[in-house]
Every structure is written in C-alpha cells, then in structure tokens.
Amino acid sequence: xxxxxxxxxxxxxxxxxxxxxASICSEETYRLGDVVFREGDVxxxxxxxxxxxxxxSREVSGMGEEALAVLGAGQAFGExxxxxxxxxxxxxxxxERCRLLVLTKEALEDLLFLDxxxxxxxxxxxxxxxxxxxxxxxxKMTFLSVTGKF
Numbered sequence: 001x002x003x004x005x006x007x008x009x010x011x012x013x014x015x016x017x018x019x020x021x022a023s024i025c026s027e028e029t030y031r032l033g034d035v036v037f038r039e040g041d042v043x044x045x046x047x048x049x050x051x052x053x054x055x056x057s058r059e060v061s062g063m064g065e066e067a068l069a070v071l072g073a074g075q076a077f078g079e080x081x082x083x084x085x086x087x088x089x090x091x092x093x094x095x096e097r098c099r100l101l102v103l104t105k106e107a108l109e110d111l112l113f114l115d116x117x118x119x120x121x122x123x124x125x126x127x128x129x130x131x132x133x134x135x136x137x138x139x140k141m142t143f144l145s146v147t148g149k150f
Contacts, residue, residue: 004101007048009076009125017118024107028100036078036092036100043081043088044105049073052098058090070095079126082108 001018004010004025010018025048030036036047039058047054053072060066068090071077077092082105112119 003050004048006074007076007101008074008129009046009048009079010122011125013118013121013125017115017121020111020115020118021103024111025101025103028102030094030098030100032094032097034094036094037088038091039088041088043078043086045078046076046082046103046105046108047078047092048076048101048103050099050101052094053096054098054100055093055095056090057093065091076129079129081105083126 001015001022004018004022005013005015010021013021027050030052036054037043037045049071051073053070054077055067056069056071056077057065057067078088080086081088108122112122
C-alpha cells in the first residue's frame with residue numbers, strides 16, 4: 001500500500017481507497033530488454049512502476065525505434081487503454097530491470113462502479129496526468145515548429 005500511495009495516479013487517495021486498489025493488483029517482474037506490450041496490442045491493463053524504468057517508444061519507418069518517454073518509479077503507463085477501447089499506441093520496453101503493479105481494466109471498472117468517491121479521486125488524477133502530458137506534447141510541438149524541425 002505504501003508503494004501504491006507513491007504512484008502519481010493514486011496521489012492523494014485516502015488509505016482505505018489505496019487498500020481497495022492494492023487488493024485488485026498483481027505484481028510482475030521484467031528483465032532488461034523485455035517487451036511489456038507492443039503497439040497495436042489490445043490494451044486491458046494499467047502498469048504502475050514500483051522499481052526500474054520503462055521506455056515508451058514507437059517504430060518509425062526508416063529510422064527505427066523512437067523513444068517517446070522513459071518512465072521511472074512512481075509513474076504509470078498504459079492508462080490510455082483503460083479510458084478508450086483503442087489498441088496500444090506505442091511499445092513499452094524494459095529500459096532497466098523493473099517491478100510493476102498490474103491493474104486490469106475489468107477489475108478497475110468494477111472497483112470504480114462500486115465506490116463512486118474513489119472513482120472520482122482516481123479519475124480526477126487521470127485528468128491531471130493526461131493534461132500534463134498534453135502540455136508537454138504542445139511544448140514539444142511548439143519547439144519543433146519554431147526551430148524548423150517539424
């Protein structure tokens with residue numbers, strides 16, 4: 001539960017809520033170079049990084065792998081697939097041996113349906129994270145446009 005409380009997605013969640021979330025999570029360990037999921041895969045899990053690093057990337061034709069982000073302990077990935085029903089939009093590869101908490105879409109939906117207060121807290125955190133990522137993307141696009149690299 002302590003580790004779960006350090007995850008950005010569950011920031012500010014009350015202890016009882018963290019306990020409920022922990023009860024529906026499982027833990028997985030990955031080695032350097034492992035692929036957690038690939039672009040185009042069905043997205044049915046949210047991953048929370050306890051230890052290590054994950055590289056989110058896409059294959060760019062003629063260029064190879066393009067890293068979009070390197071995420072570390074306390075960060076989550078795969079959350080977009082919990083909100084929409086689209087396939088994974090990028091690859092998630094192990095950048096540094098890691099330990100992940102895994103939360104399935106089905107288990108999270110059940111929990112959110114049963115506990116509306118907890119649902120509000122979690123979904124508000126989702127909004128904050130996605131808004132932050134959108135701002136970062138906008139800043140990158142502006143930089144690329146201004147420098148003529150776009």
